[in-house]
Amino acid sequence: QVQVVESGGGLVEAGGSLRLSCTASGLGLVNYTMAWFRQAPGKEREGVCDISWSGRTTDYMDSVKGRFVISRDIARNTLFLQMNNLKPEDTAMYYCAAAANWRTYNTYTALLQSQYKHWGQGTQVTVSS
Numbered sequence: 001q002v003q004v005v006e007s008g009g010g011l012v013e014a015g016g017s018l019r020l021s022c023t024a025s026g027l028g029l030v031n032y033t034m035a036w037f038r039q040a041p042g043k044e045r046e047g048v049c050d051i052s053w054s055g056r057t058t059d060y061m062d063s064v065k066g067r068f069v070i071s072r073d074i075a076r077n078t079l080f081l082q083m084n085n086l087k088p089e090d091t092a093m094y095y096c097a098a099a100a101n102w103r104t105y106n107t108y109t110a111l112l113q114s115q116y117k118h119w120g121q122g123t124q125v126t127v128s129s
């Protein structure tokens with residue numbers, strides 16, 4: 001049984017940094033594309049960034065490019081999201097997700113929720129102005 005668990009959220013001032021972690025038991029990150037999504041109050045959940053199963057490709061939503069970095073530690077089977085220069089508009093619940101299909105990556109669909117089967121419960125990030 002796959003279990004996805006996020007951690008690392010919190011309250012930070014604008015301009016600050018946070019690093020989110022995600023552990024995925026029951027599946028190997030080396031075989032599955034992973035992504036971070038977020039959902040702000042009253043808004044739809046949106047794809048923030050993804051990393052292909054091979055680790056060779058990453059993609060980011062425009063508003064976080066240059067500020068957020070997705071990475072993974074295969075030995076620890078852990079996914080990370082380093083968030084720098086945080087802004088109040090980054091405030092949201094952040095979710096880690098594992099793709100539905102083994103060793104599959106499509107850059108055009110990698111930030112679509114429909115591509116992901118296993119989801120964590122989320123970790124709250126709040127950025128104060």
